[in-house]
Amino acid sequence: xxxxxxxxxxxxxxxxxxxxxxxxxxxxxxxxxxxxxxxxxxxxxxxxxxxxxxxxxxxxxxxxxxxxxxxxxxxxxxxxxxxxxxxxxxxxxxxxxxxxxxxxxxxxx
Amino acid sequence: xxxxxxxxxxxxxxxxxxxxxxxxxxxxxxxxxxxxxxxxxxxxxxxxxxxxxxxxxxxxxxxxxxxxxxxxxxxxxxxxxxxxxxxxxxxxxxxxxxxxxxxxxxxxxxxxxx
Numbered sequence: 665x666x667x668x669x670x671x672x673x674x675x676x677x678x679x680x681x682x683x684x685x686x687x688x689x690x691x692x693x694x695x696x697x698x699x700x701x702x703x704x705x706x707x708x709x710x711x712x713x714x715x716x717x718x719x720x721x722x723x724x725x726x727x728x729x730x731x732x733x734x735x736x737x738x739x740x741x742x743x744x745x746x747x748x749x750x751x752x753x754x755x756x757x758x759x760x761x762x763x764x765x766x767x768x769x770x771x772x773x
Numbered sequence: 774x775x776x777x778x779x780x781x782x783x784x785x786x787x788x789x790x791x792x793x794x795x796x797x798x799x800x801x802x803x804x805x806x807x808x809x810x811x812x813x814x815x816x817x818x819x820x821x822x823x824x825x826x827x828x829x830x831x832x833x834x835x836x837x838x839x840x841x842x843x844x845x846x847x848x849x850x851x852x853x854x855x856x857x858x859x860x861x862x863x864x865x866x867x868x869x870x871x872x873x874x875x876x877x878x879x880x881x882x883x884x885x886x887x
Contacts, residue, residue: 695873706864706878707816714873751816759804759874760829765815 666690668764670752675770676742684737684767686752694755696728696735701749701766710750711737739769747771775799777879779865785885791853794882797846798867806876807840807850808864816864822848823870855886 667689676682695714699707713719713728713735725738737750749766778797786792798805807819820830822842842848852859862883866876
């Protein structure tokens with residue numbers, strides 16, 4: 665079966681750094697995605713990891729450890745517009761994405 | 774290129790009525806997914822098509838739900854009869870399976886069943 669766990673909510677301050685963790689258990693694994701979803705909008709792609717290690721893309725970085733079934737999304741220099749839900753999703757061998765419940769991040773001034 | 778196009782964006786209907794949601798995937802994508810999103814359950818995969826063929830419909834809640842993909846550029850999700858617990862945002866997404874499998878989502882159809 666598939667199981668994706670991530671915290672429900674997090675709060676951080678503008679300009680700070682925040683790390684959103686995700687643990688997964690899937691039957692077959694073909695990569696880990698992070699999506700951002702603003703309220704009332706569709707999820708949009710942030711990052712993809714298939715090999716262990718850190719992928720950096722501007723203010724956002726994503727890390728994967730396949731042996732531990734663990735990933736995190738790191739957001740630096742937080743801005744108010746980063747307030748959104750962040751969805752972790754595991755791609756199984758059948759190329760289907762299973763999503764976690766999402767982490768709602770609130771950035772405060 | 775246009776993204777995934779869904780219609781209607783919003784639908785309010787009464788219990789027992791038939792609801793049809795429509796989706797046009799991104800041209801050239803060969804996989805199409807229907808997801809349902811609620812506060813309680815998050816994003817749930819309902820059904821997955823590859824090359825217009827349903828591959829996995831284990832997420833379809835019950836027989837009231839059906840989905841079709843008659844060609845590569847069109848899919849429908851039908852609920853008949855609708856119930857208040859079907860109220861949710863329904864997302865259609867497409868991808869090209871020879872790539873990473875990244876999903877491109879439509880704007881969603883917000884369904885309210887009274």
